[in-house]
Amino acid sequence: MKRISFMLMVSLLMLIVLSGCKDNTAVEESAKPDSSAITSGGSVTVGISQDLDSLDPHVAVYAGTREVLFNIYEGLVKPTTEGELEPAAAERFQISEDAKTYTFTLRTGLTFHDGSKVTADDVKYSIERYADIQGLESAFSILEKVNILNENMVEVKLKEGNTEFLAELTLAVLPKSNKDPAKTPIGTGPFQIKEFVPGQRLVTEKFTGYRDSKLPYLDQVTFKVITSAETAFAELQGGSLDILQYLTSDQAAALEGQYDIVEGSVNYVHGLFLNNDFEPFRDIRVRQAICYTIDRQEINDFIFNGKSHIIQTHMLPGIKKYYNKNTENVYGKDIPKAKALLKEAGYENGFDLEIIVPDNYPGHQSVAEVLSEQLKEAGIRTKIKQMEFTSWVSDVYRGRKFESSVVAIDGTLAPSSWFERNVSTADNNFTNYKNTEYDTLFEKAKSAVDEDEKAAHYFRMQEILTDDAASAYIQDPVNMIAVNKKLTGYRCYPVAAQDLSEVGFIG
Numbered sequence: 001m002k003r004i005s006f007m008l009m010v011s012l013l014m015l016i017v018l019s020g021c022k023d024n025t026a027v028e029e030s031a032k033p034d035s036s037a038i039t040s041g042g043s044v045t046v047g048i049s050q051d052l053d054s055l056d057p058h059v060a061v062y063a064g065t066r067e068v069l070f071n072i073y074e075g076l077v078k079p080t081t082e083g084e085l086e087p088a089a090a091e092r093f094q095i096s097e098d099a100k101t102y103t104f105t106l107r108t109g110l111t112f113h114d115g116s117k118v119t120a121d122d123v124k125y126s127i128e129r130y131a132d133i134q135g136l137e138s139a140f141s142i143l144e145k146v147n148i149l150n151e152n153m154v155e156v157k158l159k160e161g162n163t164e165f166l167a168e169l170t171l172a173v174l175p176k177s178n179k180d181p182a183k184t185p186i187g188t189g190p191f192q193i194k195e196f197v198p199g200q201r202l203v204t205e206k207f208t209g210y211r212d213s214k215l216p217y218l219d220q221v222t223f224k225v226i227t228s229a230e231t232a233f234a235e236l237q238g239g240s241l242d243i244l245q246y247l248t249s250d251q252a253a254a255l256e257g258q259y260d261i262v263e264g265s266v267n268y269v270h271g272l273f274l275n276n277d278f279e280p281f282r283d284i285r286v287r288q289a290i291c292y293t294i295d296r297q298e299i300n301d302f303i304f305n306g307k308s309h310i311i312q313t314h315m316l317p318g319i320k321k322y323y324n325k326n327t328e329n330v331y332g333k334d335i336p337k338a339k340a341l342l343k344e345a346g347y348e349n350g351f352d353l354e355i356i357v358p359d360n361y362p363g364h365q366s367v368a369e370v371l372s373e374q375l376k377e378a379g380i381r382t383k384i385k386q387m388e389f390t391s392w393v394s395d396v397y398r399g400r401k402f403e404s405s406v407v408a409i410d411g412t413l414a415p416s417s418w419f420e421r422n423v424s425t426a427d428n429n430f431t432n433y434k435n436t437e438y439d440t441l442f443e444k445a446k447s448a449v450d451e452d453e454k455a456a457h458y459f460r461m462q463e464i465l466t467d468d469a470a471s472a473y474i475q476d477p478v479n480m481i482a483v484n485k486k487l488t489g490y491r492c493y494p495v496a497a498q499d500l501s502e503v504g505f506i507g
Contacts, residue, residue, distance in 0.1 A: 073172035217504030264492030268408030350379025
């Protein structure tokens with residue numbers, strides 16, 4: 001088996017270069033904080049906009065949950081702020097030339113929060129458990145078997161080569177002895193759970209046995225659930241919160257001098273997602289008319305002060321190796337063309353459209369309101385319906401009972417995670433989009449070992465999504481985060497993560 005260096009493998013795997021956060025204090029955000037300037041100890045409170053759907057990391061679905069659990073659990077590898085993958089529970093790894101065999105050597109002396117040693121048996125159990133939960137429609141459908149080579153080495157065998165599979169092994173390593181992780185969560189991360197009150201808070205405390213003995217700096221972090229954006233901002237202004245994400249431009253401006261404002265990317269595909277089984281949207285001309293009616297730059301300027309990245313396909317601009325930037329200019333605002341397409345499709349007088357908006361992110365409602373005015377120009381009469389996020393998940397995402405929805409969709413560092421949700425048979429294809437060429441290309445892209453071939457397939461798939469107007473993709477929104485001026489070390493990630501391990505008070 002050929003040994004591949006970590007950095008080389010990362011470059012072969014994804015060549016992802018994602019922008020980190022920008023801090024208005026002119027600190028280089030992507031750099032590690034100066035530990036000599038940080039005082040160990042203390043506690044902070046982080047405002048989060050939705051409750052955690054499960055403390056079991058193999059079951060949790062919400063991106064907001066994964067952001068929090070990032071502090072509790074670690075996998076064999078974990079993401080970095082630069083969008084790469086680095087060893088975590090594993091000390092090192094090897095990947096075969098055909099990308100069918102991944103071999104991991106575990107860290108010596110690694111322990112779980114309960115003090116028990118992390119074993120190869122725990123790793124095998126965790127991978128197989130996660131694969132079973134995710135099901136045959138997931139990336140783990142190509143998992144052949146997990147072999148224990150010795151007490152510190154595990155081999156993951158795939159049925160076919162997959163250069164993206166390393167990103168899937170960020171899945172949390174759990175103790176095999178823990179039969180109910182949702183009730184008794186035990187991980188290897190920098191913080192362990194002290195208290196969980198559903199709908200109110202998750203309190204975590206420093207894990208003194210963490211693999212990096214210098215981390216974390218904080219003794220305690222409380223994640224406080226505040227579903228109302230207005231209430232959260234009021235608490236922030238009142239000083240009861242230390243960190244809060246997803247500020248509007250106006251809110252960020254109002255906090256000048258009171259908090260540091262860190263700017264990053266939300267790393268979501270934000271748009272008006274269309275149910276392709278809703279009668280008007282079964283006609284490609286109607287979907288295209290929607291896209292010609294939207295002024296994306298107006299939305300960006302009005303809501304995000306022009307700081308978001310305009311997109312027109314289901315892929316993040318930051319994943320540069322696989323992002324097709326040529327899709328960005330396919331649709332410009334053209335009301336006459338939109339009306340002509342609607343007339344051809346039999347909707348000369350427009351139609352009524354309900355836009356469902358989940359309440360977990362204030363930007364959704366604002367975007368829906370601007371869209372409502374824009375769509376009116378083409379004769380499309382809209383009604384905005386706000387929905388509690390858990391209801392949105394059950395009714396819209398899982399039940400597919402909707403006409404359209406303004407929402408933000410996330411993925412992982414595996415490019416396939418962004419494209420899979422538009423495959424005809426995918427469980428998470430909540431827009432009911434279907435295209436046989438797209439499905440065929442997805443299978444080819446997943447199995448391609450050659451990176452240029454893989455990228456070519458993904459580029460073509462993005463063109464298909466854009467040309468078909470599968471949904472009206474709008475932007476990767478800017479994420480403005482308020483951080484207590486007494487703190488340092490807050491960093492942004494290209495995946496769902498609020499990493500508090502290197503956050504501490506300035507000494």
